[in-house]
Amino acid sequence: MSNETAPDATVSAASWGLRESATFDRPTIAAIQKAADTGIYDIRGWGAKRPLPHFDDLLFLGASMSRYPLEGYRERCGTDVVLGDRFAKYPLHLATPVTIAGMSFGALSGRAKEALGRGASEVGTSTTTGDGGMTPEERGQSKHLVYQYLPSRYGMNPDDLRKADAIEIVLGQGAKPGGGGMLLGQKISERVAGMRTLPQGIDQRSASRHPDWTGPDDLAIKIAELREITDWEKPVYVKVGATRTYYDVKLACHSGADVVVVDGMQGGTAATQDVFIEHVGIPTLAAIPQAVQALQELGLHRKVQLIVSGGIRNGADVAKAMALGADAVAIGSAALIALGDNDPRYAAEYEAIGSAAGFYDDFQDGRDPAGITTQDPELAQRFDPVEGGRRLANFLRVMTMEAQTIARACGKAHLQHLEPEDLVAISIEASAMARVPLAGTDWIPGRTGGL
């Protein structure tokens, strides 16, 4: 962060009658200046920062007369979810529908991965490996571990495939649908390099598509192969970045997916081009109804489970995603914050590396003062995986309880009983995307002509 945005400068400029351009605002000017200085585009993590229609644009219709609420904390509201019971011998049965999204060892430290496992297991939910393979820390701590099968196939081996509780075939990521990965050399320690079969210290490129199949028909054969290798025991997820979600979900189901994961453009990333993060994909809110429509038309809604990710932050987001038709959600950035990422206690150190607590997004640099998105042994050592796990478990409990509170207010005895009828929108954009009426009307833009 530069000091150009200091409040006194803003006040002075305004008092002089200067007017800031909405088109060339200060971040845009700074980006142009940086590109002109360096000749390289900005790479960062953290996901989209631009304002987008999101769950905050939806509200719940709590019960009054026409619906009957449940008593808070006394009447049961179930939270468990079964994932992958379409074909797999051993589907996952999670105590809460809030799962941990794929984040790689490499992008994260081993201790951070361990903490994710500790926190998730404490509340009975799953973690997901990420690009770079399975670490003993994560397998050891995660009661339910989803093993990602990625285009790079870094660290991919059948032994780990058999150790997993589910397999997630990754076709895309919300922050960069259609894009590959780039783990910069400064994060490639000896261990990370060894797991990825590459020399230490070089930039590691991940392919944008799978090397041995080229379309949905091939994906069906690939899924069958993975099932054969693992004796049809494990659920197979298919993860897509939200773009042409309706068609992608249909094709994933036709290919035999047990679970479809849809990651909206608010989803995070360890590192990719800023221009990609901000300009490719569709918002999570827009993706969910498309996915649900596809599942419903196939007669597979609730049979092929839908996991939604991309900017999930609290229990209200969980409840809203589920009311729109999701079976579960996955969190990434929120989980990192819960662990202690961007913690104000490291404010001075964030500033020393040109950032600030709450703004740090240069995960590719590997200099994370919180010791979470780094491979630097000294920085990583700062992070306590037991304490991090405790914090994450607390956060997951809070999210789950918040969602339950809302569900009870809507008269629901289980989170999965939430439905679109429980929601209204407070903006026309959100109403059109989420396909719920604008508050106080029965109007859904593009769908109904009423009021």
Place this chain on the structure above:
Amino acid sequence: MTTPDVTFDLSTTPLRAVNEALHAPGLTGEFAIEHPAGGHSVAVGLDAPIKVDVHGHVGYYAAGMNQQAEVEIHGNAGTGVAENMMSGTVVVHGNASQSAGATAHGGLLVVEGDAAARCGISMKGADIVVGGDVGHSSAFMAQAGRLVVRGDAGEGLGDSIYETRIYVRGRVASLGADCVAKEMRAEHREELAGLLKAAGYTDDDLDSYTRYGSARSLYHFTAENKY
């Protein structure tokens, strides 16, 4: 060829039953699979020191993720034969379709005929010996291991290659980004001779081969990377 201990007939036995039998704990011995009829996922996920002879053509991913086993395919193989192999041997006594040996970490894949596009794509440590030609984009993003081509190679050989070494006897239509011809030193001649011998080729003139590998100019991203 010795008499197998067990023969499976895929025209009468479901694939699931065959693969399940081949996954049995502590398995040893020799097995034959007849009438594969181009079926997919034949003999995948093996993890035992067994021998499996497949008599006929196979579809996608035959012997995928093989560990320890010695698999011979007496016919042609479809896409992704021996994909992500970890160890053992897979021999195709015919041609292979695209992505043969994709992402394979170890073991030896021999294709006696031709292999199509993207042979050895993203390979991570296996050895692949192709008796005939390979198609375009072979060894694309190949990270480790060795690829030997006794015939010609198609366009874009070794594009974005990392540390894999490629030996080609015939013509190369074109090299991919960051792939260059390199000197054949004594250790490379020795390595090539060993690979050819392991694949059953002992009469090749080593001087007729050219070694290719990474110029390593893409190892660090800069604005000067032109690809």
